[in-house]
Amino acid sequence: MRRLSQLYDATLAPCGLSSAQRSLLVHIERAGSPSMTELAHAMVLDRSALARNIKPLERDGFLVQRPDCDDGRSRRVELTSAxxxxxxxxNRLWRKAQSQFEQVYGEERAAALRVALSEIYSDEFIEAFGQP
Structure with missing residues (x-):
């Protein structure tokens, strides 16, 4: 996985984001305005690691944190227009990386890998593995 991250990071370099930062933005976009707890769960990160990963994106104006309207102790994260x-x-660069990966690794093998990774990422897999 580390090697793939390096390859994708190299392809994303022109936009100034790492694959992990892009992933954070994708999760926020999909969720709309997730709480920090929801986002940490989706990213499989503890809240302190999530906070460290969010800081540069917030500093660069790509996202904002706002107090939760229903729970003043909780914060929600939203993408800015930037x-x-x-x-x-x-995402344009990501699609280029995906295309390159499929070209080199093979479409069928890439599709099978995505299915396998999705299964490994699932809560069901973690529960079957004996982890909380």
Whole structure:
């Protein structure tokens, strides 16, 4: 996985995001305005690691944190217009990386790998593995 991350990071370099940062923006976009707890769960990160990963994106104006209207102790994360534009740029490069990966690794093998990784990522797999 580390090697793939390096290859994807190299392809994303022109937009200034890493694959992990792009992934954060993707999760936020999909969820709309997730709480930090929801986002940490989706990213399989503890909240302190999530906070460290969010800081540069917030500093660069790609996202904002706002107090939760229903729970003042909780914060929600939202993409800014600059964040949506950056994600659009990153997604173009991501698709290029995906295409290159499929060309080199093979479409069928790449599809099978995505299925396997999705299964490994699932809560069911973690439960079967004996982890909380």
């Amino acid at each position: 964040g949506r534009a950056k994600l659009t740029e990153a």
